[in-house]
Amino acid sequence: MAHQNVYIVSNSSYVPKGVMTNQDFEKMVDTSDQWIHSRTGIRERRIAAEDESTSDMGTNAALKALKAAKKRADDIDLILVATLSPDFIFPSTACIIQEKIGASKSAAMDIQAACSGFLYGLSVAKAYIQSGTYNNILLISSEKLSAIIDYEDRNTCVLFGDGAAAQVISNEGPGLLVGEVLLGADGSQSELLCMQGGGSRNPASIETVKQRLHYLKMTDGQAVFKTAIKKMAEAGSRIMQKANLTSDDIAFFVPHQANLRIIEVLAKKFNVPMERVVTTLQKYGNTSASTIGIALDELLQRKVLKEDDKLLLLAFGSGFTWGSAFLTFKKEDQHD
Ligand code: ACO
Numbered sequence: 001m002a003h004q005n006v007y008i009v010s011n012s013s014y015v016p017k018g019v020m021t022n023q024d025f026e027k028m029v030d031t032s033d034q035w036i037h038s039r040t041g042i043r044e045r046r047i048a049a050e051d052e053s054t055s056d057m058g059t060n061a062a063l064k065a066l067k068a069a070k071k072r073a074d075d076i077d078l079i080l081v082a083t084l085s086p087d088f089i090f091p092s093t094a095c096i097i098q099e100k101i102g103a104s105k106s107a108a109m110d111i112q113a114a115c116s117g118f119l120y121g122l123s124v125a126k127a128y129i130q131s132g133t134y135n136n137i138l139l140i141s142s143e144k145l146s147a148i149i150d151y152e153d154r155n156t157c158v159l160f161g162d163g164a165a166a167q168v169i170s171n172e173g174p175g176l177l178v179g180e181v182l183l184g185a186d187g188s189q190s191e192l193l194c195m196q197g198g199g200s201r202n203p204a205s206i207e208t209v210k211q212r213l214h215y216l217k218m219t220d221g222q223a224v225f226k227t228a229i230k231k232m233a234e235a236g237s238r239i240m241q242k243a244n245l246t247s248d249d250i251a252f253f254v255p256h257q258a259n260l261r262i263i264e265v266l267a268k269k270f271n272v273p274m275e276r277v278v279t280t281l282q283k284y285g286n287t288s289a290s291t292i293g294i295a296l297d298e299l300l301q302r303k304v305l306k307e308d309d310k311l312l313l314l315a316f317g318s319g320f321t322w323g324s325a326f327l328t329f330k331k332e333d334q335h336d
Helices: 020-027 035-042 054-068 093-101 113-128 186-191 207-208 220-242 260-269 287-303
Strands: 007-014 018-021 044-049 077-081 107-111 134-142 164-171 175-185 250-254 310-316 321-329
Touching: 007 054, 007 287, 018 020, 018 035, 020 035, 035 260, 054 093, 054 134, 054 164, 077 093, 077 113, 093 107, 093 134, 107 164, 107 186, 107 207, 113 134, 113 164, 113 287, 113 310, 113 321, 134 287, 164 287, 175 220, 186 220, 220 260, 220 310, 250 260, 287 310
Parallel strands: 077 107, 077 134, 250 310
Antiparallel strands: 007 164, 007 175, 018 044, 134 164, 175 321, 310 321
8 A cells, every 4th residue: 555645734823921031030940031031042931830731731722723724623633732840640641632622533642752743643643544444643742841840950940841732644735745754763861851750660759849859950060961862963964865865955954942052053054044043932931742733833834835745844842852844835735
């Protein structure tokens, strides 16, 4: 059987209303707008309301994506939720969203690949659709990182924000035709960026709370910074080679949004001028699995894409995990 084509037929995002600026952090920890902006590019980030959960944000993005794709919840065969800040350890946030949107005919599961979650989810969706197993998949990335951030730790608290994105991925276009998707992982340095409390190794206890183990920790930001550049540069080169593309073929570069300095190094490496690099971290900070979906939404809203424009996507996150993908903008469905 011939492989099915795979399209992102709609891409939507949702960010909570609450804004936290760099100036707000100046009142909380020993930091400054100048430090945060010059070291990361971030000016502000969105923070979910206390009663707004990861599944609530994911549901908002999912309903928008369904509407944009002109699909009903019942058309969906599988819901995938990429998150490192789920509502609960179990049941999966995907099951909670399935119930909230009324997708009664779908299967549902979460994907845990931290900031690379969107690309890991895309590769799973692609495999199911390409094989003909499913026709319509709802991929959701949603993060309430404010729930696991230590607001006394200046090394991490200024970096992250909350938000969600969702895509309807189908076997019929038009939309963004999904090309190569490559993934990688290296668990040997997992302790550099992790949350140690609450799982089976350190079950929640008064002690784990006292030791602040239920917060995200980054023990060596510079090592993460260097590995992020190295792995995303390798992933980008590998995918260009595999897809037989050069820098000239990249219409837009849509990278994971962790640090503007990381993005600038990669843009230079791939010879993409910054006006063709999508950056949203100035407004939203690092929303982990959600960053690429939010950035894609911003790019699509600009309505600048032309037929056959190619987008290079790169991500890197805790694990470590990384991934790369190529998407091609198609106004018409492509039949083989
Ligand atoms: N305000 C002021 N000073 C600060 C702050 C802050 N918010 N945070 C750290 N500093 C200080 C440090 O304590 C250090 O001080 P010292 O020299 O007295 O020890 C100094 O600033 C320099 O710290 P560095 O860590 O060397 O700063 P660097 O330039 O590396 O920037 C940063 C830090 C922004 C965290 C950077 O390392 C980074 O972006 N790392 C990568 C993050 C990333 O890519 N994450 C991706 C995955 S995220 C995920 O999967 C969830």
